[in-house]
Amino acid sequence: MKIKLSGGRVVDPVGLKELEQDILIEDGVIVEVLSGDPDQVIDATGLAVLPGLVDPHTHLRDPGFEYREDIVSGTRAAVRGGITAVAAMPNTKPVVDNPAIVRFIIDKAKREGACKVLPVGAVSKNQDGKELAEIGLMAEAGIVAISDDGKPVLTADLMKKAIQYAAQFNLTVISHCEEPSLAEGGHMNEGLVSLELGLRGIPTIAEEIMVARDILVAEYVGLPVHLAHLSTAGSIELVRQAKARGVKVTCETCPHYFTLTEEACRDFNTSAKMNPPLRTQKDVDAIIAGLKDGTIDMIGTDHAPHHADEKQIEFGLANNGIIGFESSFALGYTYLVLPGHLTLPELVAKMSTRPAELLHQKMGRLEPGYPADITLVELHKPFMFDKNASASKARNTPYHGWMLRGQVKMTLCDGKVVFPW
Amino acid sequence: MQLRSKDLLGIKELSAEEINLILDTAETMKHVLSASSKKTAHLQGKSVVTLFYENSTRTRLSFEMASKFMGASSANISSSGSSINKGESLIDTVRTIDVMATDILIMRHSQSGAPHMIAPLIKASVVNAGDGMNEHPTQALLDLFTMRQHKGSLQGLEVAIVGDLLHSRVARSNLWALEKMGAKVRMAAPSTMLPKDLDKTPALVCPTVQDAVRGADVVMGLRVQLERQQKALYPSIREYARFFAIDDKTLQLAKPDAILMHPGPCNHGVEMPTSVYDGSQSVINEQVTNGVAVRMAILYLLSARRNG
Numbered sequence: 001m002k003i004k005l006s007g008g009r010v011v012d013p014v015g016l017k018e019l020e021q022d023i024l025i026e027d028g029v030i031v032e033v034l035s036g037d038p039d040q041v042i043d044a045t046g047l048a049v050l051p052g053l054v055d056p057h058t059h060l061r062d063p064g065f066e067y068r069e070d071i072v073s074g075t076r077a078a079v080r081g082g083i084t085a086v087a088a089m090p091n092t093k094p095v096v097d098n099p100a101i102v103r104f105i106i107d108k109a110k111r112e113g114a115c116k117v118l119p120v121g122a123v124s125k126n127q128d129g130k131e132l133a134e135i136g137l138m139a140e141a142g143i144v145a146i147s148d149d150g151k152p153v154l155t156a157d158l159m160k161k162a163i164q165y166a167a168q169f170n171l172t173v174i175s176h177c178e179e180p181s182l183a184e185g186g187h188m189n190e191g192l193v194s195l196e197l198g199l200r201g202i203p204t205i206a207e208e209i210m211v212a213r214d215i216l217v218a219e220y221v222g223l224p225v226h227l228a229h230l231s232t233a234g235s236i237e238l239v240r241q242a243k244a245r246g247v248k249v250t251c252e253t254c255p256h257y258f259t260l261t262e263e264a265c266r267d268f269n270t271s272a273k274m275n276p277p278l279r280t281q282k283d284v285d286a287i288i289a290g291l292k293d294g295t296i297d298m299i300g301t302d303h304a305p306h307h308a309d310e311k312q313i314e315f316g317l318a319n320n321g322i323i324g325f326e327s328s329f330a331l332g333y334t335y336l337v338l339p340g341h342l343t344l345p346e347l348v349a350k351m352s353t354r355p356a357e358l359l360h361q362k363m364g365r366l367e368p369g370y371p372a373d374i375t376l377v378e379l380h381k382p383f384m385f386d387k388n389a390s391a392s393k394a395r396n397t398p399y400h401g402w403m404l405r406g407q408v409k410m411t412l413c414d415g416k417v418v419f420p421w
Numbered sequence: 422m423q424l425r426s427k428d429l430l431g432i433k434e435l436s437a438e439e440i441n442l443i444l445d446t447a448e449t450m451k452h453v454l455s456a457s458s459k460k461t462a463h464l465q466g467k468s469v470v471t472l473f474y475e476n477s478t479r480t481r482l483s484f485e486m487a488s489k490f491m492g493a494s495s496a497n498i499s500s501s502g503s504s505i506n507k508g509e510s511l512i513d514t515v516r517t518i519d520v521m522a523t524d525i526l527i528m529r530h531s532q533s534g535a536p537h538m539i540a541p542l543i544k545a546s547v548v549n550a551g552d553g554m555n556e557h558p559t560q561a562l563l564d565l566f567t568m569r570q571h572k573g574s575l576q577g578l579e580v581a582i583v584g585d586l587l588h589s590r591v592a593r594s595n596l597w598a599l600e601k602m603g604a605k606v607r608m609a610a611p612s613t614m615l616p617k618d619l620d621k622t623p624a625l626v627c628p629t630v631q632d633a634v635r636g637a638d639v640v641m642g643l644r645v646q647l648e649r650q651q652k653a654l655y656p657s658i659r660e661y662a663r664f665f666a667i668d669d670k671t672l673q674l675a676k677p678d679a680i681l682m683h684p685g686p687c688n689h690g691v692e693m694p695t696s697v698y699d700g701s702q703s704v705i706n707e708q709v710t711n712g713v714a715v716r717m718a719i720l721y722l723l724s725a726r727r728n729g
Contacts, residue, residue, distance in 0.1 A: 192618040196433070198533040198555025198593055201617060268534030314511060314532035316553065 002026050002034045003415060008044025008376060013051065013349035014365055023049060025372040028415035032368045042417075044376050047409055050348050051366050052084025052115075052373030053329060056252055056355035057149070057174070057228055057300030059321070060086065060117065063104065064093025069305035069393050071105070074325075075114040077303075077392035079419040081325040082375035082408035085116040085363055086303075087355070090127070091150040097122040097133035099141035106142050114418045115411075116373075118144040118359055123162045123173060129154035132165060139169040144359040147174035149228060152210055154180070160217050167223045172250075172358060174226045177210035177235070178276065187316050189262040189277040197265065199315060202277050208234040215242040215249055224248035226358055229302050231257045231276040233286030240295045250297045250358060255324060255331035256398070258287045264398055270311045270318035271398040274304070288341050291350065298354040299347075301328045305394030323392050327385055327399045329377065333406030344379075372415035375408060383407045423726045428540040428547040429719055431556035432597040440601060444566050446718035447711070453490065454714055463721045464493035470518050471497045471527040473550070474505070474535075479685055479709055480550050480559065484527050487716040493524075511535060512542060519543035525723055528552075546723045554588050560684050561594035563715040565602065567708050568639055571680050575602040581633040581675070583667060584643030584692055586610040586619065587654070591684045592643055596624055609633035611665055613654040630665055635674040640702075641682040642667050642692040658691055667693045672702065680704045 003025040010021050024034050060074040069077075078086050088105060090096030096105065102119050109117035121143035122133045127150070135146055146166050153159045153175060162173050183206040188194050190201020211227055215238060218225035230236060230251050242249050256274065261281050264272035272278055290296040304321025311318050332351060336342045342350070349364075356364030363373055387400040411419040422442055426434060435443075453461055469488040473481055481497070488495040498518070500506060505514060511530070518526055523545040528536050533553030540547040551557040565575060572578055580599055586592050586608055599606050600623045608619065609627040620626050627633040634640050645661065655661045672681060681693075681702045689695045698705060 190617050192621050195593075195616040195618055195622070198553050198590055200554070203617070268537050309510065312512065312538075314530070314538060315534045316532040 001040070001415060002036060002038045003040045003042060003372070004034070004038035005042040005044055005049065005374065008047045008049035010049045010366060011345050011348050012366065013345045013353045016343065016345040016349070018345065023366060023374065025415045028372055030366060030368050030370050030372050042410070046378070047376040048344065048379050049366070050082070050375045050377060051352045051364050052375050052411065052413065053082050053351045054085045054355040054359070054361065054363050055083045055301050055303070055325070056087045056298055056358055057254070058086040058088055058303040058325070059091065059305065060088045061305060062092065062108070063101070068307050071108050071117060072112045073391060073393045074303070074305070075109065075117065077323070077325040077390060079114045079411040079413065080391045080408065081327070082329050082377060082411055083115060083325055084373035084375070084411060084413045085118055085361065087118045087120050087144060087359055089120050089147060089149040090122040095122050095127050096120070096138070097125050097127070099134065099137040102138050102141035102143055115413045118361065120144060120149070120174065121146045123148040123153055124158060127151055129158060132161060135166055135171065136169055139171055143171065144361065145172050145174050145226070147176065147228070149174060149176045152176055152178040152180060156213055156217055159214060160221060163218060163223050163225055164221055170360060172224050172226050174228050175210070175214045176228050177207050177214060177230070179206045179209045182206035182209070187273065188265045189279050191262060191280065193262045193265060197268065199265070204232040204234055204279065207232050207276050208238060211235045211238045215239070215247055218249055219247045222248070224250065227251040229254050229257070229276060229300065230296065231279050231283060231287070233283045236286045236290035236295055240290065243295065252298045252300045253287050253291070253296050254300055254302045255328050256322060258284055258291070259331050259335050260398060268315040269398070270313070270315055271322060271396055273315060273318050273320055274322055275320040288336070291336060292341050298350045298358065299328065299332060300355065301325055305392055306396045308395065311396045321396070323390065323394050323397050325392065326390055327397065327404070329408060330385065330404035330406040331399070333379065334404045338405065372412055374412040376410040378407050378409050379405060381405070381407070424722050427723070427726065428536070429558060429723065430536050430540060430547065430549050432558045432561050432594045432601070433556065435558070437601045440562065440565065440598060443562055443715065443718050443722060444569060446722060447566050447715045450717035450721070451711065451714040453717070454710065459490045461491050464488060464491035464724055467493045467524045467724050468522055469493045469495040469525045469527065469720065470523045471495070471550070472515070472518065473497070473499045473529045475529050475531050475551065477529055477550070479712060480529065483709070483712040484550065484716050486713050487720055491717055491720060493720070511539060515539045515543055519545050524727060525720060546727060548719060548723070551590055554590050554593070556594045557590040558594050559712070559716055559719060560591050561598040562719070563708060563712040564595055564641070564682060564684070565598055566711050566715050567682065567704055568680070570711070571704065572638055575599065575604045578604040578639060579607070579637045580604050580639040580641065581607045581609070581637040582641045582643065583609050583630050583633055584665070585614045585645050586643070587614040587616050588646045589643045595641065596622060607633040607637065611655050611661070630667065631671055631674055634667065634671050637675045637679055639680055639682060640667060640672060640675050642687070644684065644686060645688055645691055662691050666691065667697055669694070669696055672697055682708060685709070
């Protein structure tokens with residue numbers, strides 16, 4: 001199958017430039033020249049052409065919580081958001097802590113998924129924070145990183161062992177930074193709004209203490225660590241200092257940490273309840289500054305689908321998290337590129353090239369030899385984000401009704417049009 | 422004038438005019454209470470349900486008395502002995518109550534915001550009888566009513582609130598209410614029981630209980646909420662009592678005509694010694710009586726609004 005994609009404005013996240021050029025695809029791979037006339041011509045006139053987005057932080061809930069999401073619905077939501085590969089966190093039921101479950105996920109994704117699913121294995125057996133999971137066997141089965149996401153790696157000793165052992169299998173630990181003794185029982189950021197709502201607060205230091213710990217551990221062993229979903233100004237400053245002295249630390253943030261503050265929790269709005277919690281404007285400003293100066297390497301969605309009755313309940317009992325696949329690129333474009341914080345190629349690097357590097361995947365570039373994972377985006381027309389049009393099983397998003405720019409029009413995965421369907 | 426909302430969810434949602442309306446109406450209701458026949462027809466034919474997910478003596482009984490004095494049909498449910506124990510959700514529970522022709526639902530819940538969540542989903546008026554650490558609006562209103570009866574006006578009044586500020590919905594509701602009515606609030610607590618950013622509210626945060634009480638018109642103690650203590654926030658009861666109680670000596674720092682208040686139930690010898698609780702400045706029992714009058718006023722005003 002030979003495809004010519006022409007007329008679009010191609011965004012190069014590596015050379016950090018945009019140019020009008022054709023993309024040629026043969027048998028699912030980007031090529032320099034086609035071996036004959038194209039079987040299909042895709043007209044991308046007026047659209048931006050990006051490498052398919054790679055999401056380093058997602059929850060597909062499969063196996064175990066299929067009532068919230070499964071590999072089919074999750075990957076359909078992903079491609080609707082221009083995402084062609086998702087790193088799936090292991091807090092499923094059972095936990096992804098052995099090669100059999102890794103194989104189950106990979107097989108199901110290959111058979112039924114709309115895009116690529118990259119399983120992340122657990123750090124510890126059953127994510128209990130005690131003994132290392134079978135990281136080597138899971139690596140053999142196809143995991144792309146390890147994480148106890150959803151929970152912190154409780155002890156510094158286990159974190160040290162995990163970083164060391166995973167590195168031997170060319171895997172990076174993705175750390176969920178949360179000091180439980182400070183965060184426990186909290187439902188939102190600790191501050192004036194939590195005081196006014198009478199909700200228990202989670203202090204910023206609950207995140208920052210673990211950020212500092214993980215940086216020190218990584219520095220001590222001289223190996224990489226990746227810090228997930230950073231939300232506070234203090235965390236960004238710790239990472240900035242660590243990078244300056246050469247620590248192999250990378251980090252990500254999520255669209256909600258640069259578009260929303262704790263104010264969104266007012267009226268006990270559970271669609272603004274997440275962990276780490278939404279913070280203050282000062283933190284939002286620091287996140288944007290960190291994205292700008294390169295302290296923050298990448299953006300992940302932390303796509304966290306929940307059933308309606310897990311969100312439409314008392315705030316303190318509601319589950320943490322929001323769905324993110326279908327709004328993430330538009331939020332990045334509207335809130336980072338349009339105000340001039342990042343260029344479009346810089347945004348695409350943070351949503352595609354850099355996550356692919358973290359997960360050691362040959363993705364995230366529109367270069368010959370790379371898979372034809374391609375996203376076409378309409379950048380100019382504003383659109384209203386409608387949660388009811390979502391392909392996810394879940395509807396827990398705070399962005400319903402927001403006017404955004406950067407709507408995904410078409411997604412190709414391995415040269416196959418996977419959206420629109 | 423009538424209340425703007427079908428529900429009474431918190432002081433935060435009320436205007437100063439609405440607070441005055443409730444307090445003025447409660448004056449009338451207090452006369453009813455002191456009459457030999459306590460029956461009125463204000464709620465004749467109305468149905469009032471109390472739904473309590475937490476224990477209560479004063480609040481629950483005073484709501485029940487208030488609705489009975491005014492002729493309403495009233496019923497009670499609590500979590501034990503109902504389908505709540507079978508795991509029925511809050512939403513399903515209140516919808517069930519709603520469709521039994523309930524006019525006013527009075528709810529106490531351990532989760533902040535629980536009444537705010539259900540109010541838009543049901544036809545009945547929702548009265549918040551305490552939600553988590555958020556608000557206890559009817560307590561604040563009866564406290565204001567009591568202060569007004571003793572001090573004439575709330576404007577410029579110096580009110581000291583002392584105790585577990587972190588967990589106290591009574592403290593929060595009083596702070597918001599007193600601010601709206603032009604009173605000044607000073608607060609003191611063990612520093613582990615001070616919510617972060619309290620200094621960004623209108624409250625003056627004092628380093629010691631004595632600093633807060635000095636020169637005050639009203640001194641309010643808060644209950645040490647043993648059931649809400651997740652973590653040990655103070656070393657021992659006796660240490661709390663030694664440094665943070667309102668004892669006779671501390672109370673003497675207030676204005677000579679200062680009144681002493683407590684929302685109850687009181688841990689005698691912890692928040693204050695019995696000598697202070699029962700002392701000449703204590704209006705704690707009056708607060709309880711006023712609670713019935715204020716709740717009569719609230720039920721009447723919500724019901725009047727429903728009648729249009």
